[in-house]
Amino acid sequence: MCRGDSLFDKRLTWVPHLRTVKVSRLKALNLLRVLSHTSWGADRATLLRLYHVVIRSKLDYGCEVYSSATDARLRVLDPVHHAGVRLATGAFRSSPIPSLLVDANEPPLDLRRQSLMVRWFVVGIDYIDFLTPYLAWRCHLTSCLSTTFYILTHHGPLASGSERLWRRWV
Structure with missing residues (x-):
């Protein structure tokens, strides 16, 4: 998924790493697109579980390290999270993101990163x-x-x- 040269940059902004993660997870969303077909696709619980395993796990991996990036740079990963939850729940594109996350029982990525940091610290x-x-x-x-x-x-x-x-x- 990540090459070693995309992990660090000279200023430790994490931009190359975050871009690499975003691009690879956007490609992985195609799996959810295929399996979320309305007439023969998987059910909502299966799609959410698949989202957790395939996409969110890669978004979470190493967040203890790259959480030193600015909030604006970390928000690059939010569209991937929102698209994955939207595909898994079958929600319309016009549905508001906060209600979408509540409906799927998913925390926003910034809160998830904070909880993972606390767990890592403990x-x-x-x-x-x-x-x-x-x-x-x-x-x-x-x-x-x-x-x-x-x-x-x-x-x-x-x-x-x-x-x-x-x-x-x-």
């Missing part, structure tokens, strides 16, 4: 709390082993070149 804090005892134990163990190793390497039988191996593996 999970990160939980992960750090989980790792803190391990890291403290490892630092204590490394300190004890380093002291023992120093005594052995400088005053014992391992004094020939073993410090290099120790630094490599610990």
Whole structure:
């Protein structure tokens, strides 16, 4: 979906990345267009699920990183979100976007990005709390082993070149 050169620009505005995501997801909307045929197409719940899997997941991926872009630049992805929800619900093009999102039980992309950021932050804090005892134990163990190793390497039988191996593996 994204090439590495489209991810960053010199000023970290995320414009190339957002354009690439928009173009690729507009192409993916064709799948919803085909499957949303009125006489033989999929039902509304299936289309919304397909929208979540194929389109919204790509819009959400990495939003923790590219959310540093300005709101105007992030709004580039909103038409893709609106078109996907509109196709999945079968709404008319003239239907207002806020009522369309309420009808589909979908949050606007800016609120979704904020909730994903909060979730990412909370999970990160939980992960750090989980790792803190391990890291403290490892630092204590490394300190004890380093002291023992120093005594052995400088005053014992391992004094020939073993410090290099120790630094490599610990």
